[in-house]
Amino acid sequence: MISIAQAINAVKQHAKPLFKKTVKTAEKAGGYLLFEDVHSPINMPPFRQSAMDGYALNLHDDFTYKLIGEVQAGDDRQPVLKPGEAIRIFTGAAVPATANAVIMQEQVTAEKKQIRINKEVNENQNIRPLGEQVKQHELALKAGTKLTPAAIGYLSSLGITTVTVYKKPSIAIVSTGNELIEPGNDLSYGQIYESNSKMLLSALYSLKFYDVTIHNVTDNYGKTLAKLKSVISENNLVIITGGISVGDYDYVGKALNELHVEEIFYKVKQKPGKPLFFGKKQDTQIFALPGNPAAALTCFYVYVYIALQGLMNREDLELPRVKGQSISNFIKRGDRPQFLKAIYTNGKVEILEGQSSAMQQTFALSNALVFMDENDTEVTINDALETILLPV
Numbered sequence: 001m002i003s004i005a006q007a008i009n010a011v012k013q014h015a016k017p018l019f020k021k022t023v024k025t026a027e028k029a030g031g032y033l034l035f036e037d038v039h040s041p042i043n044m045p046p047f048r049q050s051a052m053d054g055y056a057l058n059l060h061d062d063f064t065y066k067l068i069g070e071v072q073a074g075d076d077r078q079p080v081l082k083p084g085e086a087i088r089i090f091t092g093a094a095v096p097a098t099a100n101a102v103i104m105q106e107q108v109t110a111e112k113k114q115i116r117i118n119k120e121v122n123e124n125q126n127i128r129p130l131g132e133q134v135k136q137h138e139l140a141l142k143a144g145t146k147l148t149p150a151a152i153g154y155l156s157s158l159g160i161t162t163v164t165v166y167k168k169p170s171i172a173i174v175s176t177g178n179e180l181i182e183p184g185n186d187l188s189y190g191q192i193y194e195s196n197s198k199m200l201l202s203a204l205y206s207l208k209f210y211d212v213t214i215h216n217v218t219d220n221y222g223k224t225l226a227k228l229k230s231v232i233s234e235n236n237l238v239i240i241t242g243g244i245s246v247g248d249y250d251y252v253g254k255a256l257n258e259l260h261v262e263e264i265f266y267k268v269k270q271k272p273g274k275p276l277f278f279g280k281k282q283d284t285q286i287f288a289l290p291g292n293p294a295a296a297l298t299c300f301y302v303y304v305y306i307a308l309q310g311l312m313n314r315e316d317l318e319l320p321r322v323k324g325q326s327i328s329n330f331i332k333r334g335d336r337p338q339f340l341k342a343i344y345t346n347g348k349v350e351i352l353e354g355q356s357s358a359m360q361q362t363f364a365l366s367n368a369l370v371f372m373d374e375n376d377t378e379v380t381i382n383d384a385l386e387t388i389l390l391p392v
């Protein structure tokens with residue numbers, strides 16, 4: 001059995017980016033990383049642009065200007081202004097080449113044919129220069145940049161409609177167990193509703209991984225073997241839940257072995273999630289998470305998250321950890337380091353009642369996990385606690 005730190009390091013060591021590219025439309029590229037540099041096809045702004053509703057001026061040494069025309073946003077007219085002449089102009093409109101300042105209308109007394117300016121005007125004021133944001137052919141965003149909503153807006157403003165991004169991994173979730181029934185059906189005695197696949201799918205979707213398929217297998221060796229063989233060959237990441245412990249019908253370990261999946265580790269000294277398996281076959285990474293739902297989700301956030309970040313070539317491989325001031329007392333039993341379901345708000349953290357690996361009810365209220373190391377036995381109010389913030 002290895003330690004949590006060893007297990008995290010092992011996952012990090014195998015956290016390799018998926019060096020595959022795909023082309024996405026700008027609208028659908030949010031959350032992806034750019035695979036290659038993007039150069040701007042245009043100057044942005046593409047013309048000298050007015051930043052205000054007001055008047056464009058050809059400056060001279062007097063406060064009075066002769067009004068000779070108007071340019072609205074979208075107009076391609078370019079009136080020629082002599083010194084001492086002005087045109088009416090609006091925010092976003094092209095400033096004629098012969099104008100060298102824009103004054104906002106609040107600072108002007110306007111008459112029919114002339115205006116009088118009431119304030120000192122500086123050259124180029126309220127004019128956004130041509131190519132101020134980026135010039136044509138210059139680097140707009142470099143490879144590796146995460147496409148946030150702002151980045152999508154920026155690329156769209158340059159007229160870019162498609163981008164080449166790192167492909168996201170294809171992921172299979174496999175839930176195992178005879179007792180599992182699809183929600184929506186009636187339960188017979190001894191059965192429970194299958195929930196791990198929905199939980200993990202939702203976690204993946206919230207991290208913006210959408211290429212996910214769900215598979216269910218019963219506790220049957222042949223079926224487990226066949227299912228795992230196909231999902232491992234077809235996906236970049238396989239997340240199995242259940243059937244990885246020591247019961248007579250826990251077939252996952254045996255099947256992975258027969259499929260020559262390289263075991264990187266099996267069993268971590270931690271609670272929950274002791275019987276966690278991590279392995280590899282060619283470039284496919286395989287996690288077998290314990291079936292207990294809270295154990296499965298904890299292992300997802302602590303370990304699978306790293307593999308996902310690595311596949312996306314992201315720098316922050318782990319979830320953020322902060323110090324939270326405890327508002328609870330808690331006694332830890334046993335010598336395993338423990339991840340505790342908790343609520344973190346404004347620097348304070350509450351450890352919840354009901355910490356067993358089966359307690360989905362507690363996890364449903366949580367937004368954080370408190371980490372207690374091997375030698376920590378007790379938490380008292382005001383203790384500073386290592387708190388992992390969950391992306392919920």
Ligand SMILES: Nc1nc2c(c(=O)[nH]1)N[C@H]1C(S)=C(S)[C@@H](COP(=O)(O)OP(=O)(O)OC[C@H]3O[C@@H](n4cnc5c(N)ncnc54)[C@H](O)[C@@H]3O)O[C@H]1N2
Nearest residue numbers: 175177194195196197242243244245250274290291292295
């Ligand atoms: N003799 C021992 N027994 C167990 C040990 C041990 O060391 N020695 N470890 C325990 C620990 S810790 C855990 S965690 C579990 C993990 O067992 P498995 O990974 O083999 O999981 P299952 O037995 O298949 O299921 C455990 C539990 O979770 C429920 N489950 C499973 N899949 C789902 C699902 N998709 N949706 C909802 N709930 C699910 C399942 O019904 C069980 O209640 O082993 C302990 N045993």
Ligand code: MOO
Nearest residue numbers: 272273274295357
């Ligand atoms: O890993 Mo088990 O989840 O400790 O119950």
